[in-house]
Amino acid sequence: xxxxxxxxxxxxxxxxxxxxxxxxxxxxxxxxxxxxxxxxxxxxxxxxxxxxxxxxxxxxxxxxxxxxxxxxxxxxxxxxxxxxxxxxxxxxxxxxxxxxxxxxxxxxxxxxxxxxxxxxxxxxxxxxxxxxxxxxxxxxxxxxxxxxxxxxxxxxxxxxxxxxxxxxxxxxxxxxxxxxxxxxxxxxxxxxxxxxxxxxxxxxxxxxxxxxxxxxxxxxxxxxxxxxxxxxxxxxxxxxxxxxxxxxxxxxxxxxxxxxxxxxxxxxxxxxxxxxxxxx
Amino acid sequence: xxxxxxxxxxxxxxxxxxxxxxxxxxxxxxxxxxxxxxxxxxxxxxxxxxxxxxxxxxxxxxxxxxxxxxxxxxxxxxxxxxxxxxxxxxxxxxxxxxxxxxxxxxxxxxxxxxxxxxxxxxxxxxxxxxxxxxxxxxxxxxxxxxxxxxxxxxxxxxxxxxxxxxxxxxxxxxxxxxxxxxxxxxxxxxxxxxxxxxxxxxxxxxxxxxxxxxxxxxxxxxxxxxxxxxxxxxxxxxxxxxxxxxxxxxxxxxxxxxxxxxxxxxxxxxxxxxxxxx
Numbered sequence: 001x002x003x004x005x006x007x008x009x010x011x012x013x014x015x016x017x018x019x020x021x022x023x024x025x026x027x028x029x030x031x032x033x034x035x036x037x038x039x040x041x042x043x044x045x046x047x048x049x050x051x052x053x054x055x056x057x058x059x060x061x062x063x064x065x066x067x068x069x070x071x072x073x074x075x076x077x078x079x080x081x082x083x084x085x086x087x088x089x090x091x092x093x094x095x096x097x098x099x100x101x102x103x104x105x106x107x108x109x110x111x112x113x114x115x116x117x118x119x120x121x122x123x124x125x126x127x128x129x130x131x132x133x134x135x136x137x138x139x140x141x142x143x144x145x146x147x148x149x150x151x152x153x154x155x156x157x158x159x160x161x162x163x164x165x166x167x168x169x170x171x172x173x174x175x176x177x178x179x180x181x182x183x184x185x186x187x188x189x190x191x192x193x194x195x196x197x198x199x200x201x202x203x204x205x206x207x208x209x210x211x212x213x214x215x216x217x218x219x220x221x222x223x224x225x226x227x228x229x230x231x232x233x234x235x236x237x238x239x240x241x242x243x244x245x246x247x248x249x250x251x252x253x254x255x256x257x258x259x260x261x262x263x264x265x266x267x268x269x270x271x272x273x274x275x276x277x278x279x280x
Numbered sequence: 281x282x283x284x285x286x287x288x289x290x291x292x293x294x295x296x297x298x299x300x301x302x303x304x305x306x307x308x309x310x311x312x313x314x315x316x317x318x319x320x321x322x323x324x325x326x327x328x329x330x331x332x333x334x335x336x337x338x339x340x341x342x343x344x345x346x347x348x349x350x351x352x353x354x355x356x357x358x359x360x361x362x363x364x365x366x367x368x369x370x371x372x373x374x375x376x377x378x379x380x381x382x383x384x385x386x387x388x389x390x391x392x393x394x395x396x397x398x399x400x401x402x403x404x405x406x407x408x409x410x411x412x413x414x415x416x417x418x419x420x421x422x423x424x425x426x427x428x429x430x431x432x433x434x435x436x437x438x439x440x441x442x443x444x445x446x447x448x449x450x451x452x453x454x455x456x457x458x459x460x461x462x463x464x465x466x467x468x469x470x471x472x473x474x475x476x477x478x479x480x481x482x483x484x485x486x487x488x489x490x491x492x493x494x495x496x497x498x499x500x501x502x503x504x505x506x507x508x509x510x511x512x513x514x515x516x517x518x519x520x521x522x523x524x525x526x527x528x529x530x531x532x533x534x535x536x537x538x539x540x541x542x543x544x545x546x547x548x549x550x551x552x553x554x555x556x557x558x
Contacts, residue, residue: 180363180388
């Protein structure tokens with residue numbers, strides 16, 4: 001009891017902890033240094049008569065910030081966020097729902113694997129974007145075809161990770177459980193499933209990244225789908241077409257942030273589901 | 281150690297692996313008896329097929345010919361009567377110590393929740409892991425992991441505990457502590473143990489009977505009864521009796537180990553010079 005009291009007394013709030021965390025400050029300093037260099041490069045345009053590469057050609061971060069504040073007032077910008085996020089998550093969740101059982105089934109059943117692995121491997125190298133024209137024909141709405149391409153982006157990675165993870169489970173776990181009286185179902189539910197969980201989350205993290213890449217490209221190609229806001233990809237494309245470069249950068253950073261938030265979310269869920277891996 | 285009837289009998293068991301054209305005989309005509317409430321240690325030169333013997337005893341593999349009997353009945357498939365403690369620990373990394381220990385009984389549902397809690401607490405105390413009940417395997421030291429694994433096997437009250445080089449990979453100090461701990465454990469309660477190891481000293485100090493295996497294809501070279509007094513401790517290893525056992529078994533093991541060299545010319549020369557030296 002006494003120990004517990006001491007423990008709670010020592011605990012600080014998360015924000016206070018973050019404030020004293022050197023890693024956090026290193027990250028902040030790195031971002032600030034990057035922004036300062038960018039600002040200097042973009043303002044100077046050229047050094048010693050030479051054009052500054054990359055940043056010399058784009059708007060400085062201060063302009064981008066001003067533009068961002070302006071853009072943040074438009075409902076269309078937020079609608080783009082909403083649309084892209086929705087597509088990403090629906091495609092991603094569909095890929096999880098289909099991919100995890102599919103991967104597990106291939107891992108545990110050799111007949112199933114024998115039948116479905118070869119076609120899967122033939123389809124896998126086809127880049128999701130190559131599916132865009134076909135999926136526009138397949139699906140009744142552009143919305144669905146973008147989502148389908150998003151789904152494909154995450155699907156292959158998820159399946160490969162689940163399959164590899166489930167098949168690399170140490171046979172000793174299975175033997176130990178078997179000799180303690182585990183049925184086939186027990187083996188699957190109590191050994192293979194928790195044993196595959198780390199790979200499921202690796203697949204999810206990688207798949208989530210691919211999903212963001214794919215959804216934006218899909219939006220650019222298909223022209224955004226709906227009449228109103230067409231998602232962040234369309235936002236960038238239309239800004240580029242309009243020649244508003246600082247708005248393109250606003251779009252790009254928005255995607256970066258969206259991706260960062262999504263992968264943090266997956267990490268968070270992963271930690272919650274796998275307490276045994278949190279310790280180191 | 282009063283009763284000495286056979287609990288397990290292995291009768292003329294053979295096992296080969298591989299496809300027809302390159303079939304390798306791993307176990308050939310192996311017969312041995314495992315006496316009730318005794319510790320049978322099995323030693324053999326490295327690579328001789330000890331793990332195959334373990335898999336056969338446990339029922340993970342079935343013999344090509346011959347029979348394995350437990351209390352007179354043929355063994356078919358793994359069962360909680362013959363639990364194996366593996367070389368590298370097979371604790372589930374996703375379960376904490378307590379969950380790992382209660383894994384078997386929970387699976388079978390053969391204990392009430394209250395019984396299970398009492399039994400688990402008692403056994404976790406026995407292996408000295410009370411403070412580490414909520415820790416996951418990766419948070420435990422090597423020695424603690426082995427003890428947790430022992431507890432996980434013990435709670436199932438197996439008829440035979442099969443230990444497959446359970447202390448391999450531990451540092452010398454921890455290994456010694458584990459050997460002493462295991463010795464106490466075996467002497468306090470009557471249990472039938474099969475202890476497979478490649479360490480001769482470990483085998484001698486633990487065993488009631490020592491089975492020396494031959495080189496591949498594996499068969500029993502000799503069974504040595506170890507009559508050191510009980511309770512034992514590791515100091516007894518320096519006694520003259522233990523030394524005699526050790527020398528006798530060592531000679532056999534050397535011979536068997538060198539057989540794997542004798543196939544080639546350079547091997548037989550090595551063998552010659554080596555035996556002259558010894």
